[in-house]
Amino acid sequence: MNRLREMFAGIRARDVAFMGGYALYLVFGYMSFESPTVLTSLGQTGAHVESLFLVAVVAARLVVYLVMMAVARRASNRSSSLTAIVVCAGAAATGFVVTRMAFQFAGYVPLEALVPWLVFGGLFFGAGDALINLLWARFCGTFDLRQAYLFVLLSNVASLVVYFLVTLLPSPAMLPVGAVLFFASAWFCKKCLDARAPIAEEYSAPVFKGALSALWRPMLGTAILSFMSGLMLQVSARQDIPLATFQQTALVTQAVVIVALLLPALFVKSRPSLGSVYKVALPLSAAGFLLLPLIWNGVGGLANACAQLGTLVASIILWCMLANAVHDTKLPAALLFSCSLVCTNAARMAGTLLGLFKADSFGQGNLELTAVALVAVYLVAMVSMFLFKDKKLEGSGEGDGKAAMPVAERQGDALADRCASLAQAHGLTPRESEILVHLGQGRTARAVSEKLVVSENTVKYHIKSIYQKLDVHSRDEVIDLIEHSE
Known part of the structure; x- marks a missing residue:
């Protein structure tokens, strides 16, 4: 527990409470994007509607991240956190209002007539989500690697507890609760940014290229898992699994994995070796596809849970590595995180679209086609594992490596x-x-x-x-x- 005391040393209890806002943001993500919890207010929407909503969300994220990549090199981190929060909240509020209007008319018009409104709402949902994600990324960039790792894992633990409580609420309450969680998280984020000393961000092309060269492997791995996650979610949506069962399976499996990641960080003195975790995340995600032809929907969505867990683990690790890179290099957090999030969201979009148009082919009685897809994905995962082998850089980059004769250290x-x-x-x-x-x-x-x-x-x-x-x-x-x- 000394790790926790070191992490929160010099931080007021009120500021620690504000950090819980990241957990609220994670709950909002679970409800809106990782499961159809928010859309349950519409009743039985069908997999097609849910898929279109997710496609709109991911498309909006991509647009926001691409824009931030273009402007982050010149933008200053001295920009008002209040202004950023207002823009973020405004985009999300539009998404909530439009979606709520669609819910209100759900009982009076055919569902097909509401699809454009849900897609429109999903676009603003995605934009608001991307903006607040980058604000939390800026905050995490004030931590070193161990602090970021503990902060993210503790937030995930807290988010699972809150998400469990949310699942006990009636369906009509899901959208309002999601709105409350989002706006509370945005307010807490502002408080966190105001409480921490801001990083003096600066852009340097060689430093940026160096950071990308060090991070491209985990980015690739997380992108592959995001593709698999998006595809599996569409396949699972075709299965006859009650939402409550779907949620309970995800909660239990995620809790086990998060605790398994958290305990070593609390009690092991050495710096966390984050890269090695991918050796677990990749086979774990692939296992979901390998189990699918065997168990289909017989274990409450376990196959889907495995695929989502691989993405969860990889995303946590990549997030911490990005936060540490921002802390280390002083590069703009919006730039570095946007580069990574563009890759992972584009991969998720590809998986979602493939699932949207082809998931019906993966029927319970069509094991041959499913097996071909599973083997192909599994081989891609194994190739990615090979790419994650640590490679030591050779040479110091300073002549032939011999230390130049130092002059006297002049302190005047x-x-x-x-x-x-x-x-x-x-x-x-x-x-x-x-x-x-x-x-x-x-x-x-x-x-x-x-x-x-x-x-x-x-x-x-x-x-x-x-x-x-x-x-x-x-x-x-x-x-x-x-x-x-x-």
């Missing part, structure tokens, strides 16, 4: 002034300016990483950017340039 104002002058003249970012001073003192990339408490690779990315801007090729040239600057 002269060095800082010269570095500041160079930084201003060559357009260095604040983080690059800070690293330039350390280079001027003769420190290696490893020594700088220890001083700044960031990864060595991140420092190397910054150093590469500094070399490009100063038009030099080694640390010795940097030192010489500093010493001869006016």
Whole structure:
């Protein structure tokens, strides 16, 4: 439990309560996107309507993330959190109002006539969801890896408890409860952002490319699992499984997996090895497809639960890795998270569309076609596992790896002034300016990483950017340039 005390050290109890808003957001996601809980207010909507709603949600997410990728390089994180929350809440409110109107007319007009309204509502649902997701991403970027991991897992535990209570409510209450959860989460998010010291975000092309090169494997793995998740959800929607049974199976299986991930983080001293978890997540998701021809709907949607669990585990791990990258590199959270979320949501869209048009082929009596699809997906998962093998970077990126003779560490104002002058003249970012001073003192990339408490690779990315801007090729040239600057 010392890990929890370390995580919340210096944080007021009120701020800890505000962090529970992320759990409320997760519950809203379970209700709206991971199961047809919200749509139960319409009665028996049918798989086709639910699928179209999800397609609209994912499409809106993709648009928002693509827009954020385009603007995040130039946007400043100093933008008002209140403004961002208002825009987010406005988009979601439109989605709730339109969907609620469709529910009101459900008893008077054919369901087919309400589909355009539900799709329209789904677009605003997705936009609001994407925006608040990025706001929580900015908040998580203020944590280091262990803190982010504990925060996300504890939030998932709390969300399962709240979701269980929500499932006990009558169907007509689902949409209003979903609205309350979303707006409460948005308000808590603002409080969390105001309580934490904001990250001085800065964009650097070499650092951004370096971060993507370190994260593309988990992004690929999560995208594959998201595709499988979207497909399996459509297949499951064709099965005769009561919603309550569907929910209970998901709750129990998710609780077991989340607790299994949480306990080692609480009691093991070493830094969590997140990459290795994919070796469990990928076969777990594939197992859902392998079980489907055998059990169909006989175990309360267990096959679907397995597929969703693989995606859940991979998404948690990727989220923590992204948050740690933002904390480490100072890259804009909206940029880094949007790049990842575009990949995973595009894959989920592909799986959903495939399921929408082809899931009927995966009938209980059509095992041959199902088996072909399952084997193909399983092979893709195994190939992905091979891609996740850790590869050690060779070479230090500084000449032939030999440490240059360090000059004396000068602590006076002269060095800082010269570095500041160079930084201003060559357009260095604040983080690059800070690293330039350390280079001027003769420190290696490893020594700088220890001083700044960031990864060595991140420092190397910054150093590469500094070399490009100063038009030099080694640390010795940097030192010489500093010493001869006016």
